[in-house]
Amino acid sequence: MSLVFFSYAEEDQKLATEISDHLLKKNVLSWCFTRDSILGVEYTDQIPDAMTKANLVVLLISKHSIASPEVKKEIQLSHIKRLSIVPILIGMTSAEYQNQIPTSWEGILTTTVFGNADYSTTNELADRILKTINTLKPLPSPPGMPVIGDWPSDGLKINIELLKSVLFCTPEITRFLESGNQFFVSANKGMGKTLLLRYKRAKLMKEYTSHQSHSHHTTVCFAPENSPYVDMIEGSIPGLKDGHIKLLSDIRSSKRIWSFALRLSAISYFPEIAQQLDQVELRNLTNQSANFLVKPRVNPTDIFCSLLSLTPTRLNKLLDQFELQLSYLYQQIHSGIFLFIDSIDFAVAHLDRKAWTYTQAGLIEAAWSAMGANNHVKIYTSIREEAFINYESDAKANIHTTILPLRYSIKQLQGLIDRLCKVYELLPNFKAFVGVHEIANMTGQTPEDSFRYMHRHTIGRPRDLVLICHQLSKSRPELDQDQFQKIVMESSSRSVLRPIFKEMSIFLDALLDENERQRFFRMISQNILTRQMIEEICCKYNGLEETHYNAVNKSEVQIFHPFCELYNCGLIGYVQWDNKHQHAIQYFKQPDDVMNFSISCLPAAKYYVLHPSLSSLINTARLNEFLRYPFITVGHQCRWYSWYDQLIESLKYLNMIQGHQLYQQSLQELSFVICQLHAGLKVDLTELEKIASLLELVQDDAFLAMSEFIEAIPQ
Template sequence: MSDESARRPHQATKPSARGSDSTGTRSVGPGDVVGQHFRLDELLKKGGMGRVYRATDLRLGEPVALKLMDPAIVGTERARARFFREAQTAARLRSKNVVQLLDFNVDAATQVPYIAMELLRGEDLAQRIARGPLSYEETKAILGDVCSAIAKAHRMDIIHRDIKPANVFLVEDDDGPLCKVLDFGIVKLGDLGLDPQGAPQTDAGATLGTVSYMSPEQIADARGVDLRADLWSIGVIAYECMTGQRPFRGESLFELVHKICFDVPAPPSRLADVPSGFDAWFARATHREIDRRFTSARELIEALRALAGRPPEPPLPLPRPSPPEPPTNQSWASDANQIDIGALKDLTFKNAVVREFLDSANKHFVSGSKGLGKTLLLTYKRSVLSEIYLAATGRERRHAAVQFIPEGRPYLDLMGDLPTVDQTRSDLMSGLHECKRLWSFSFRMSIVSYQSAATGAAGAGDPADLAPLPRSLRGLLEGRPVEPTMVLKELLSLTVRQINQVVDAMERPLERRLRSLHSGVFIFIDKLDQALRRLPRAAWIHMQAGMIEAAWDLMNANRHVKIFATIREEAFSAYESDIKTNLYGATSTLRYAKHELFELLEKLTYYYERLPLREFIHLDVVSAGRSARAESTFDFLHRHTLGRPRDLVILASEISRNRKALDERTFTQIVQSTSAGLLVANIFDEMRVFLEVLCHRDKRARFLGLLPCDVLTHDEVVEVWCRFHEVDRAFYDAHGRDADDVYHPFRELFECGLLGVLGADPGTERQVQRFRQPHDAVVGSRHELPRSRYYLLHPSLRALIEPLPGGGRFHAIRHVIIGHGEPWPRHWDLVVDVQRELFRRPDADEEIGGAVFSLLDRLATEIADGEGPDAARRAIAASPTFARLSAHLERIHWDDLHLTLLELFAGERREETEPTDRVEVAMLLIDIVRSTHMIRSIGDTGFVDHLHRLRGSLRGATNPRLLKGTGDGYLAVYPTVARAVDAARVLRRAVDDPAQLRLVVHWGWVRMSDHDVIGTEVHRLFRIEAVTEEDRADEPSSGIGLPRPGRVTLSRSAAAALPDPSRADFRRAGAFRLKGFDDPESIWVEIDEVDKVDEIDARP
């Protein structure tokens, strides 16, 4: 008696005048007697499973609540099983906090099952929350009763799976407040979960319950949950009781599910006065790692009761991203130094690597390329440790003795640019051993300087120990604390001879001082790569590697010292050492999968813009440009980055500045120009130590200006190489791979992540595009490229090349989407070859180019609409347009283009037989009209229940050969068109409002194999579902209008396959232009008896 629809007003309806429906059951209503004993008095609630009435037990004269199963689903075995299961569960659960079962049976007259229950006086918790938040004491009392009922159910191996405010009833009881848990209709019973044949008693894959209160694991697999799914729901209810708001809200089902699975809700203490500790209680109750939740309902409620008497939770100083409350006019921060340290928790996206680094005591180093967030993560690590050691109180105050280096702002020791060094010092820094000595000296000198400043001591012990130090270094031990990088820069200002003398002479004094260290020292070092970027490659690598190895040795020698630092992944992966293996366990290597970058951008968009990503950009997809395949806005953004979080932040920042005037064209221009002007241009400076050519602006511009197009063959790569180095092909063949003074700019482009190759996907063995990602090692070979059939230029390079001298000759290949991880279908080879032939003759007739691109446009459009590539190519090969173009090319002897087109558009091979997995069948498309409006009206759960009822009616009464969901409807397959039309009419009778359904029938070939149960090439045929007069290609038929919802519509092939008697119920509405069809298509619409009378009257 607690269906979701109880929260919506319902008008009681009279019993249907119709004697029976398609199920053979009779509708009942107030005044009717059910089960010979119960008279229905008043309709209380209506839901997806049935109706709840106030009734009178005629035997005892007592009021009861009678739940009747909906007659429309009585014939559905699974629905009956669920209804029976509710009765069984209620009978087993004897508790004052569970609604009590009085009777259960099947009415003999109507064959409708019913449950008689005690009639409760009061209101459900949803109605109470609607009037405003509850106090802590009220919440505790209500959840105490809920947990009492649920704990007993759990002991009996019963999982409720639909705990929500509407299923918690607040009873008006003379003995005091009491609440009861309702609706055990979708419980999971450990010992009753299978029918006699062993089949689960819920629909396969069905996600039952109300989404807002579901745990992530229940959304993923409703049948695989345990008791902790119920505990999550109770935690969500507690949040709503205390704050008056649900923690997870979304305007669509997709958005709501995404928030439940990935979002961080606003802490309750930011929305209401809650007891201290309630934020932590809620976080544990709804932890996404189920092993970290409460283990039982008893533990959950005892932890909530333990909060009694605590003062209100102090308001947090900074916002959470849902709802985000960023400072007014705050711009997107592309560098961690622009972020206030207090905002790190709200801005940091935590994947597994990040979480491990922050939580583990054994992780000291962060490895990653530029733009992956190393500085932000190291700053966050320091912030976490500061809270532990510098904010300690009471008995933990001993932690506050830890010395942080640097102390205060800046939070990290950021090394500034090194002054110019001569060759001898450059050679010194090119050796790993020498770099470790420099850093070991610098670390110890810094620690001693901080200890001397803290204690007021002077010197390193004996004054004679200071004699080897130059005056600049001697002052460091005389009370002025200094960071390790400052010591290093001062040391490198000396000659190599002086450096060695100082390091050797100070070894023992520094060792003595370090041995006397008995308090903690934490050092944080960052951005070495940036300070060292003017050094040769070996020095750049070994200065970073020497730093982390010296840090590792020092930490092993003195347990009081902890050093945390960042290192570029290109340096960490490139150096070799006998102890490097030991460092892997202490190093976190940053990497982000594409889905993690999406979640990261969602999080930042909420923080900076107070909007979900979809609303921030205003666009769901970027429509066809160079390809007829539209792609999501995030896919488009991701393709124009180098796979780094910072790239997405920079693009989002530019979008934010132009958001008021944002349309699709502006969006694409912003992304393309920003990625070229900021992301790509900077990568050459960031990778300069690995570059010999592209690090020079003039050479880079000359090289890029030579590129003919964005998809290159190996021969074209060699041709550009020769032109750039001003040599002929014979020189390349003889010396190009071995010449010491000739570098391979294409290899440098590849190392920068701007040149892609084709490779086999290990999972599917299909060809996919591969660009170097930030976590991939840099080999640094200057002569060779990976083998590939084609070499692909990054999408961002196009906007960079076209303005260059010579860039006007650059051609972008159309109908090919370039990006890391994107597929490379087989026919794209030929699509590229066709365009390359056109580009080789720029002076050719423009009409030929137009005709060729018209065919390529059509091919891409049909494939995007679901047609198979081979079928689309054969269809074009048989078209008159291709025949005319082919004949023309033969006349003018453009043989290369002609042969390439013939290969791309090969005709039907007569000797081949029809694929054995294709059959000719009738297809019925059921589409819900205005589904978004319906979801807003009845809610996500109501919409899902509505879909389930449609599916039940189709399966129970029409027996389709195959039934497949389409998101907001179904596609059903039948052996004949007549069966499909009959199924549409049965479905129409089973719904309250047939005008909510759009019904289309088509006859054609589909695949019915295990891998593709319904061929995607048929999807375009259902574009007839929503034609308008603007699509009409002929004069309208007299008295026959457009297809209407609730009426069956036939395609031309379906009308032809329908027997003559049945075809009398349909009329031709006309011919219409449909996307994906060369010629107008005829459409037939269903007429009713009124239409037939009007048709007769209209005859002369």
């Protein structure tokens, strides 16, 4: 028997129960909250359970239901559960409904209505609902249909059938997909390299499969043969000794090892060529430890790891003896083969920075050389942006035109998330997904766009945004502005911030160890720091006198500089002048900025600001000992007003008299004044001047700082 769920405002319950009674006479059960709910059981527990059993949702639309937060939650939940919604108007025309439809309903309901209670009897409406129920048939899920509310953040976990749907194409990405001249993707962690390589392969496979079905040409090979469409090393490469690390730290020897692996892998896909290889001697040189080197259709990364299982001496002997023969056989390949390799950075993350960099660079240069030696072979691979920028080689200039630097503007990131909302939530965009368009600002600044708010709580990577959206989706039926802000801040601190230190481990010295990180964080007492405070904390962390800081920057004293590492991770920003807008802004390192390994890489500035997610993390650890300055919004490209300097000093000294009644009084008046300033209005300073006079009786520094703030206010 069918079950109809009625969604309505309490004022419309009479109509709901009347239609429900008529449906019961037609052998259709229904559920109305005011009639069928269980006393003592939470509303939030009963609604999802009732909807799970329902076939259809009947929505009674009136001025009351449009304003009802409960109805809003029920509509969103019914959408998540993929239930059909039948809208019936009460006390309004279709035109009025179209003008008043809430933004949170957009993308879920159409502007077409099912019926109007003002022109139809309850029995007639019940008959029409019954006809709708009879037409409902369970729809088979198409291949690769996403799970609603599931936001995978790993490119390997996205279903092959969904790759085209989830990929957001910038003009640069489109050129990479359409061009036959770009083969390499350069980007930081979390930017979508794996997803892009997998889709490039899926696209090529589809094109060549279609081409081959209409021709008699030789079949094109794709490697690896099996899912997930890209060849990668699982885990870290084990057993590497100092001699291996030395080889990988040199671009020539790293390229040489990769060249051998790539050529042998390509040859292994053509048995008639592979059988010409001196396999007996190959086994002898490898001491039987690398038998799979001569197996058919072997992946490049398997060969690479097998080569590194040999001693450096035996490895060099193998390369010396077989390079000429391998090059000769490689040139005999006359059919197309495509190789896809990814995530090499992860496999060598346990090595030192130089070996990490040149292992990846060696692959890129070997791939470029291999394609130049045989144009039937195409090799697509990725490299971390930090590695590509920081390695040096004579051949590097020739590779630039073949590499795609993966970049996204804020506008493009919003387009990316809008696209994913259509796939994972069946909604047109991010704002329809969260139901929150703007975040009200209590300091008089222009209300902040909800996506911009989420973005400044990340370090600008697509994966950060996806991780937060996944958490938002779990609480979506209950989302309001406060809940949205809470989830964004918690997700940013937990899901975005914590993994960064692992992902950036190759660049960390001071912050690599968890205990050392916590020791350092305990030294930070506020979210806005001066240059002097940076220097003091840095010296304190290293157990040095503050007078040694200048020597540190000149590398005369070998110490750790944790703030430089925070800056490279995008977790501390600085205040700089923006020539375009002619005012100061906050700047955080972005994913496409150059990584500077220098101990003095922290830009010179008067003020530095902690990333909101890092502030939340430290605040949680320090409880009431952490000062997060009110009235100042922190984030990349957020404005820094000229009077913020004096405001910070005033707030710092006010914080010292928290127990005094003037503390709250001062904050209230400051809030009023700052609202006026942010809004560009003329400010009446009478009350603030009175408070400043009273502060003189309590604390001289607080009085002086407040007086200087008043003088700095533009009139």
